[in-house]
Amino acid sequence: MTRILSIWLPALAIERWAKNADCSPDAPVVLTVEGTHGFIIHAVTQAAAERGARAGARLTDARALDPTLIAEPADPSADARLVERLARWAGRWSPLVEVDGDGFRLDVSGVAHLFGGEQGLARDVHRCFARVGLTARVAIAPTAAAAWALAHQAPCICGADVAARLAPLHVSALRLGADTVRTLERLGLKTVGALIDVPRLALARRFRGGEDVVDALDRALGRKLEPLTAAPVDPPPRAALRLEEPATHPEAGAQALERLIPDLVRQLQERHLGARRLALHGFRVDGSVATASVATAIASRDPRHLQRLLADKAAALDPGFGFDAFALVADWIEGQGAAQDSLVEEPSGERELARLVDRLTVKLGPRAVRRPRPEESHLPERASGWVSALAKSEAIALPPVQRPQRLLDRPEAIDVIYATPEGMPRRFVWRRAVHDIARVEGPERIAPEWWRSPSSARLRDYYRVEDATGRRYWIYREGLIGDGRGDLPGWYIHGLFG
Numbered sequence: 312m313t314r315i316l317s318i319w320l321p322a323l324a325i326e327r328w329a330k331n332a333d334c335s336p337d338a339p340v341v342l343t344v345e346g347t348h349g350f351i352i353h354a355v356t357q358a359a360a361e362r363g364a365r366a367g368a369r370l371t372d373a374r375a376l377d378p379t380l381i382a383e384p385a386d387p388s389a390d391a392r393l394v395e396r397l398a399r400w401a402g403r404w405s406p407l408v409e410v411d412g413d414g415f416r417l418d419v420s421g422v423a424h425l426f427g428g429e430q431g432l433a434r435d436v437h438r439c440f441a442r443v444g445l446t447a448r449v450a451i452a453p454t455a456a457a458a459w460a461l462a463h464q465a466p467c468i469c470g471a472d473v474a475a476r477l478a479p480l481h482v483s484a485l486r487l488g489a490d491t492v493r494t495l496e497r498l499g500l501k502t503v504g505a506l507i508d509v510p511r512l513a514l515a516r517r518f519r520g521g522e523d524v525v526d527a528l529d530r531a532l533g534r535k536l537e538p539l540t541a542a543p544v545d546p547p548p549r550a551a552l553r554l555e556e557p558a559t560h561p562e563a564g565a566q567a568l569e570r571l572i573p574d575l576v577r578q579l580q581e582r583h584l585g586a587r588r589l590a591l592h593g594f595r596v597d598g599s600v601a602t603a604s605v606a607t608a609i610a611s612r613d614p615r616h617l618q619r620l621l622a623d624k625a626a627a628l629d630p631g632f633g634f635d636a637f638a639l640v641a642d643w644i645e646g647q648g649a650a651q652d653s654l655v656e657e658p659s660g661e662r663e664l665a666r667l668v669d670r671l672t673v674k675l676g677p678r679a680v681r682r683p684r685p686e687e688s689h690l691p692e693r694a695s696g697w698v699s700a701l702a703k704s705e706a707i708a709l710p711p712v713q714r715p716q717r718l719l720d721r722p723e724a725i726d727v728i729y730a731t732p733e734g735m736p737r738r739f740v741w742r743r744a745v746h747d748i749a750r751v752e753g754p755e756r757i758a759p760e761w762w763r764s765p766s767s768a769r770l771r772d773y774y775r776v777e778d779a780t781g782r783r784y785w786i787y788r789e790g791l792i793g794d795g796r797g798d799l800p801g802w803y804i805h806g807l808f809g
Contacts, residue, residue: 557633585610
């Protein structure tokens with residue numbers, strides 16, 4: 312019997328936004344899209360919903376109920392890309408996955424026993440999505456339309472009696488248009504059960520020339536087939552090697568790698584791709600698998616470089632009772648067209664640096680090799696961070712301002728002597744040393760980020776100063792006299808020039 316699993320992610324947009332937003336989870340935030348007559352609410356947080364905001368309403372109407380709502384732009388295209396990635400990940404439950412708006416429908420016929428039954432399958436789906444921070448509603452039914460309807464209105468596992476499960480649901484569960492739903496409600500047909508009791512001929516005549524209500528009802532009840540259509544996915548480049556006899560010697564992995572690399576590189580060249588991550592799988596005769604993998608800083612299909620990275624890990628694979636097959640897979644790939652590095656055949660500095668990073672990462676581990684990354688913030692301590700050297704880099708426009716070469720992890724308090732409360736500093740004490748200031752440049756005023764910082768945060772006036780010995784420092788005064796946000800202003804050192 313056919314069994315369809317429907318997975319609906321009701322809070323996908325707001326949960327995806329919350330993962331990347333620096334905002335309190337209890338904030339009344341709404342995500343908006345542009346409509347014909349102004350902004351329309353696309354998704355809401357729980358706090359915003361409690362204050363009357365709902366998806367589909369106009370932002371101006373919602374703010375009339377609560378002016379404190381925080382509006383942020385929605386990104387439906389990013390939501391759709393996330394759903395596509397999740398669809399590939401959902402292949403763990405079924406080989407046939409169909410993307411269905413903000414969810415999926417999977418053909419799980421004959422699959423549930425692998426998870427301890429359909430109840431176990433549903434629990435595994437909930438557990439896996441909760442692990443990545445997403446709320447999922449799940450239903451299993453004999454038809455795709457019924458599974459979708461139950462997931463959206465009454466999540467459950469439906470047996471053969473589909474009509475009984477669908478009967479109490481609202482007619483919108485049949486995925487009819489808004490005009491058709493309103494017409495049915497005016498006729499007193501508010502539930503699927505009421506619609507089932509109406510003669511088919513009467514329904515066909517009433518909605519002739521409009522939406523086919525009978526067809527929607529037949530698909531839900533299984534009277535009409537609705538096959539799932541999975542999006543075509545190109546398999547990753549893969550090279551395989553089968554051995555006539557099990558190989559038990561320690562060098563089997565390294566020798567197999569030498570034969571697999573040329574085949575994999577040829578596939579990458581034909582598809583104009585470069586590998587960002589390679590995995591060598593050794594299949595043992597007892598059914599177990601040994602895996603060695605490496606990642607690269609930039610896409611590469613240089614056979615010598617790839618083999619050098621993976622050679623040591625391949626040689627360390629434990630053959631156990633023997634390997635009878637190997638597979639080399641480029642499971643992370645990026646487009647890479649043909650390019651000439653230079654006219655005089657000199658190596659590219661970028662590529663040489665990337666290869667050095669790759670070798671260091673293999674030797675020391677990905678956590679030990681990091682690179683600085685600019686962040687979207689005008690506060691100096693938040694304007695940069697650290698990320699793995701193998702992570703994908705994204706360009707961020709930096710403001711044309713002068714910053715010190717050495718920035719302290721945290722600003723350190725200093726004692727400053729100045730002529731007036733708002734005057735230039737003349738002398739400061741830092742780490743028990745007295746510095747007489749010979750030259751001063753500034754101030755550069757930096758206001759607090761009101762959307763992140765508390766209301767008591769104070770603005771800063773930064774100065775570039777040089778002491779009598781020629782050393783240059785970056786100091787700032789936090790706050791102003793009478794700003795109502797604390798006592799007297801404080802002075803701090805934040806960086807050193809040169």
